[in-house]
Amino acid sequence: MTGFWPIFKRDLFALFVTPMAWALMVIFLLLEGLNFYWLTVHFANQVDLAVDHGPLQWFFGETVLFYLPLLMLPPALTMRSFAEERRAGTIESLLTAPVSTPGIVLAKWCASFVTYLVAWAPTVLYIVILRRAGEVDWRVVASSYLGVILIGASFLAIGVLMSAMSKSQFVAVLLSLAVTVGLFILGIGEFVFDRGLAHDICSHVSIWSQMADFSKGQIDSRYVVFHLSLIVLPLFICVRVVDSWRWG
Amino acid sequence: MSDTSRNHRSDDGVVTRSTKAVSALGVLAAMAIALLVNIVSARHYARWDFTTAKLYTLSHATLSTVRGLEQNVDVQVLLSASDPLYGSVKNLLEVIRSNTTRLSVTFVDPDRYPAEFVAIQQKYDIVAGRSEDGRVVTDAAIIVASRDRHWFITAEDLVDFSEVDDGRTKSKLEQSITGGIRAVLGGKRSRICFTSGHGEYSLDDSSGQGLGEFRDRLQKNNYDAETIDTTRSDPAKALEACDAVVVAGPSTAFSQTESDALMARMRAGMSGFFLLNPIFDTERKTQLPTGLESVTRLFGIGLANDFVFELDDDSRVPRGTGEIFFPSLEAHATTEGLVGLSMAVTGLRVVAIRSRSLDVVGDGVRPVTILKTSERAFGMKNFHAWAEKGGEPTPTVDDRRGPLAIGLAAELANAPDSSQTHGARLVVLGTANLVLGQNWRDMALRGNALLAGNIMSWVAARPPIVDIPAKITPAATLRITEASLQEIVRYVLLFMPGAALLIGVAVYLRRRSRDDRSDHGEKKKGSLSHDDSSSENEENR
Numbered sequence: 121m122t123g124f125w126p127i128f129k130r131d132l133f134a135l136f137v138t139p140m141a142w143a144l145m146v147i148f149l150l151l152e153g154l155n156f157y158w159l160t161v162h163f164a165n166q167v168d169l170a171v172d173h174g175p176l177q178w179f180f181g182e183t184v185l186f187y188l189p190l191l192m193l194p195p196a197l198t199m200r201s202f203a204e205e206r207r208a209g210t211i212e213s214l215l216t217a218p219v220s221t222p223g224i225v226l227a228k229w230c231a232s233f234v235t236y237l238v239a240w241a242p243t244v245l246y247i248v249i250l251r252r253a254g255e256v257d258w259r260v261v262a263s264s265y266l267g268v269i270l271i272g273a274s275f276l277a278i279g280v281l282m283s284a285m286s287k288s289q290f291v292a293v294l295l296s297l298a299v300t301v302g303l304f305i306l307g308i309g310e311f312v313f314d315r316g317l318a319h320d321i322c323s324h325v326s327i328w329s330q331m332a333d334f335s336k337g338q339i340d341s342r343y344v345v346f347h348l349s350l351i352v353l354p355l356f357i358c359v360r361v362v363d364s365w366r367w368g
Numbered sequence: 369m370s371d372t373s374r375n376h377r378s379d380d381g382v383v384t385r386s387t388k389a390v391s392a393l394g395v396l397a398a399m400a401i402a403l404l405v406n407i408v409s410a411r412h413y414a415r416w417d418f419t420t421a422k423l424y425t426l427s428h429a430t431l432s433t434v435r436g437l438e439q440n441v442d443v444q445v446l447l448s449a450s451d452p453l454y455g456s457v458k459n460l461l462e463v464i465r466s467n468t469t470r471l472s473v474t475f476v477d478p479d480r481y482p483a484e485f486v487a488i489q490q491k492y493d494i495v496a497g498r499s500e501d502g503r504v505v506t507d508a509a510i511i512v513a514s515r516d517r518h519w520f521i522t523a524e525d526l527v528d529f530s531e532v533d534d535g536r537t538k539s540k541l542e543q544s545i546t547g548g549i550r551a552v553l554g555g556k557r558s559r560i561c562f563t564s565g566h567g568e569y570s571l572d573d574s575s576g577q578g579l580g581e582f583r584d585r586l587q588k589n590n591y592d593a594e595t596i597d598t599t600r601s602d603p604a605k606a607l608e609a610c611d612a613v614v615v616a617g618p619s620t621a622f623s624q625t626e627s628d629a630l631m632a633r634m635r636a637g638m639s640g641f642f643l644l645n646p647i648f649d650t651e652r653k654t655q656l657p658t659g660l661e662s663v664t665r666l667f668g669i670g671l672a673n674d675f676v677f678e679l680d681d682d683s684r685v686p687r688g689t690g691e692i693f694f695p696s697l698e699a700h701a702t703t704e705g706l707v708g709l710s711m712a713v714t715g716l717r718v719v720a721i722r723s724r725s726l727d728v729v730g731d732g733v734r735p736v737t738i739l740k741t742s743e744r745a746f747g748m749k750n751f752h753a754w755a756e757k758g759g760e761p762t763p764t765v766d767d768r769r770g771p772l773a774i775g776l777a778a779e780l781a782n783a784p785d786s787s788q789t790h791g792a793r794l795v796v797l798g799t800a801n802l803v804l805g806q807n808w809r810d811m812a813l814r815g816n817a818l819l820a821g822n823i824m825s826w827v828a829a830r831p832p833i834v835d836i837p838a839k840i841t842p843a844a845t846l847r848i849t850e851a852s853l854q855e856i857v858r859y860v861l862l863f864m865p866g867a868a869l870l871i872g873v874a875v876y877l878r879r880r881s882r883d884d885r886s887d888h889g890e891k892k893k894g895s896l897s898h899d900d901s902s903s904e905n906e907e908n909r
Binding site: 136137138139141142143145146149150152153154156157160161164173242245246249253254257258259260262263311320324332333336337338339340341342345346349350352353356357360363364 | 388391394395398399402405406409410413414415416417418419420421423424449452455456459847852853856857859860861864865868869871872873875876879
């Protein structure tokens with residue numbers, strides 16, 4: 121893990137001093153704000169009979185406005201990780217510096233992860249507003265954010281890997297989107313296939329179902345294991361990819 | 369180049385093939401391990417309930433029920449995927465299923481699998497209608513079945529919603545499902561006795577004018593239905609083994625002995641369903657008492673000797689003189705699925721033919737009206753006088769004026785030493801056509817069939833077998849005024865993104881000015897170095 125801190129700080133700083141990170145933040149807050157506004161209008165006028173279907177469940181996973189940033193933000197945050205370094209030629213100096221490959225990969229993933237958390241942080245204010253207008257189960261809020269964190273972390277890991285596999289930021293973002301959106305669409309198969317292997321596979325990877333559970337205050341070990349493996353595996357492959365550059 | 373990477377190179381600087389192969393194998397192994405870990409985790413998983421109300425944590429009653437299952441139990445969920453209760457039911461069943469291998473769960477979405485749904489509909493005699501948004505809504509949301517027994521759970525059984533309680537929802541999912549599982553497991557079947565010997569409709573008559581269809585439905589619902597003739601044998605002995613008694617349209621009066629025997633059994637906890645249409649003595653041209661007046665009086669229900677005519681055009685069928693009409697239903701356990709939204713969805717109505725009116729009498733038990741006429745209806749006291757004369761029926765001063773109760777339900781207080789959770793129950797209807805076979809054959813009369821089934825379930829209800837308190841969830845409503853909504857719009861759509869935008873602009877401007885300064889510095893440095901080089905040149909020269 122040699123060299124983790126300097127690279128982490130440099131990448132984190134680089135993300136926040138570029139206007140792009142803030143532009144992403146503005147778009148993210150606009151989408152989530154719109155999502156929140158719609159839910160307040162909905163629940164101010166009517167209620168659902170379901171026992172576990174309230175404003176929190178709506179906010180964390182009932183609309184496309186939630187999934188849009190969840191799918192788009194990680195590729196946008198990670199596209200520069202390695203692709204930009206390779207394009208600018210700075211990767212050579214990084215590889216020749218006395219830093220370990222896992223240190224480089226983890227530092228880049230952690231920097232984008234912290235940025236991702238910072239982007240989601242203002243949404244806590246929505247929950248505070250909800251608390252003032254109604255009732256909020258804070259334990260359910262915690263499990264909902266755990267879902268957001270796990271899904272985000274795994275998508276960021278995929279994004280870092282895709283950035284390492286391409287020289288262009290644009291290609292990196294496209295590849296990341298292809299994987300994350302593909303995963304999301306595969307999950308929808310849960311509602312398409314009848315009971316069987318295909319249904320089980322789709323429901324295992326279904327981001328929709330996972331968020332539905334997390335937002336209801338249910339933490340399922342299957343989903344936690346799935347996302348932990350989706351964090352570790354791409355980062356491990358990424359380490360091997362970066363190592364291969366060192367070998368020439 | 370780092371030491372590590374140098375180690376991978378051979379002397380001539382080329383990466384060995386074995387290093388690449390090991391690396392590729394490592395990636396493949398990692399993928400395989402990730403896959404295996406996921407397969408194992410999918411088979412052996414745990415779910416943690418983070419809700420404050422412990423919505424998904426099973427009670428001891430449920431755990432002991434499902435873990436102790438010795439026979440297979442099938443649960444069929446007939447909810448549309450878009451139903452708000454679908455997710456909640458699915459979650460709970462998933463948790464229950466993780467505790468037993470004896471429970472199989474099938475989801476039959478009526479919208480996606482209409483053929484499969486129709487088959488279940490016919491097998492279990494389920495009523496279905498469509499909601500405003502096109503969803504299929506059934507009177508049974510879940511069917512719990514095991515061997516030859518089954519149990520229906522309606523949407524109303526699953527959740528309590530109270531607008532007066534700030535839109536708070538109380539989950540009864542676990543209670544209902546566990547109750548359903550216990551209901552289909554072994555135990556004693558309720559015994560329903562149908563009286564005979566007074567010209568009642570026959571249990572063995574499978575025609576549209578008999579009780580054969582009703583008997584079949586009762587048997588499908590885990591009841592034993594049998595006929596008892598209280599006129600021939602000792603009525604007290606005949607009633608001894610009955611959990612509930614049905615008197616379906618007698619045409620002659622019950623004797624005092626029979627009445628006393630019924631009263632004694634009902635005081636002891638037996639329930640009853642009396643369908644007492646007007647009885648006429650055609651020779652004397654008078655309306656006869658049923659002989660059950662003292663029994664019904666015990667429950668605060670009086671039987672009027674009259675004949676109801678409905679004069680409101682919206683509440684009667686166009687043909688006839690108003691003796692066939694549509695009584696309105698009042699909210700009660702016996703009218704679930706037929707009142708309010710359910711009625712609007714299914715469009716089912718109850719049809720009453722030849723009815724007497726009922727009264728609330730005495731100061732003890734207060735019966736609840738479940739069926740009543742319109743305000744324009746009246747109960748004709750002297751039916752024979754009008755029958756001889758003919759013409760349109762018109763109320764006289766002696767007649768009872770609407771709205772008239774033609775269905776009352778009452779429950780006695782439970783005896784202090786009783787093991788039952790409620791006392792004897794009695795439902796009295798002023799008409800007898802609700803239990804006839806035609807109600808199950810003619811779709812236009814399905815409202816009658818549903819009401820008869822509901823009444824029987826309520827009357828013969830066994831004591832609740834599970835005691836799981838309803839779980840209170842946070843109120844789903846938001847107390848938001850128009851002004852605060854505007855404030856929310858300003859905060860979430862203007863101030864928060866606006867703040868991020870301002871910070872972004874500030875970062876951009878600061879960076880730009882720093883870049884400008886560094887450019888300027890480099891230029892200056894460049895010009896300085898140019899001066900230096902000129903002087904150096906001069907010196908060289």
